[in-house]
Amino acid sequence: MKIFQVIIGTEILNARREDSHFHFLRDLLIKRGYELFSSFIIKDDPKLIKDVFTLIKNTPNSMLFCYGGIGATPDDYTRQIAADVFTNGVMEYNKEFIKKIDSKFPNEDNTKKYTLAYWPKDAKPLWNNPVNGFPGFYIKNRYFFMPGFPQMAHPMSEEAIQKFLPKKEIKKRYSLIAYAKESEMLDIMRKIPENIEFSTLPKLDYTSEISFCGENSKEIFEWFKEELKKNNIKYKEIN
Template sequence: MIEPKFFALIIGTEILNRRRSDRHFDFLSRELLDRGYKLSGSFIIEDDPALIVQTLKFLASWPNAVVFTFGGIGSTPDDHTRKAAAIALRDGRLIELPEARRIIGERLKKMEVPNPQYPLKMAELPRGAKLLTNNPVNGMPGFYLDDRYFFTPGFPEMAHPMVREALDRFFPPRQKKLHRKTLTALCRESALIDVMEDLPEGVELSSLPKLYSDGPRVVISVSGEDPRSVEEAFRRFVDALEERRIPYSPGEEDSTRT
């Protein structure tokens, strides 16, 4: 697979109406950074079947997408993710996975759940699904498709160990040294757009404008794996600021491993 683009799809009307707070974005973004990757996008959507299908189709349109989905894989009427995954990524059918039925059945015996026929519906998964089993709370499995679409429960205590299971299996940590240089200039960011448009390849730019009572400022940050390219990009900003007689102050140089 080419360089993966990681996405979070967080499904839960209760987050959007503020009955619960999201804990998945912060977890996944930090977990990826710790392993040398980064999160490219995060979506929070309501428990709407059509919306889930269309969002999954959109994310799957990226050939290098890796999607971690949180929520909606249970057996209650508002759990639509299993079916939506089947429609968006397969032929629309749910097929009972014997291994999932066995695991769920064993857990149900220990839990003495009334009407066990309903939880057993969680064993009905899209064709070709494989299981995520690291759920220390109740042992109910999640699932994944094509080694890059991962479906976990909405509860962080259940979902986050499954995410680590998936990352350990398919995306082991890698060591990447990231170099960063910053400065703060006493001007609007529009004064430096021409420099921003002409940076060396492989350099990532961050421009953060600020407005204070004594005037505007902009914090410029350039980063990348190649220290020479980062230094060249930084020097272009410095040269432009000095030529235009715009005051600035450099920040601390940063070199970290991700």
């Protein structure tokens, strides 16, 4: 599963607001046994939104958590673009959401508020909104669209993850600090199998933090330590 996050908010990019969605979703997924494949913070620009959504749609086995742009103002483009990219472009009013609006504002003309309930056809609601009870929505059980407000969106994210991402065993990662420059270990690194999730983080003191994850990573980790010893490179295991 390749999980994408899209945060739509010009106000984040021009420093009027700080983002809180990235860390929240990243940590929530890791606790569930998953990881983000990619995260975007983009402007409220229709073409850009469409291009990013299309990239995600064209990625095999993709899932999307999208934040922002589902309100009722003219710069809220997400609902229509989601319909254009992920469905056939047809929109419809969600009857459950309309009833929710009318029950919350029984003595008002709610015509303009109904725009909030104008969704891609066959989209389903994410109801877990403790602020005002208004839902986000999802398409095809894998594309999730939520408000930009964290207090509303984060409970909806939890709802989606609990419903559609069964809990998996958290990946075991094996790590060490090697007291050597990356260049001194290149020949060893080139022998690491491609199926191993491997990363190296060089430090300014000319040490390197190296980690292994994935199937058979424990065996490769032990092999790597032996190779370091053969090359007289000291190391320290870390958690």
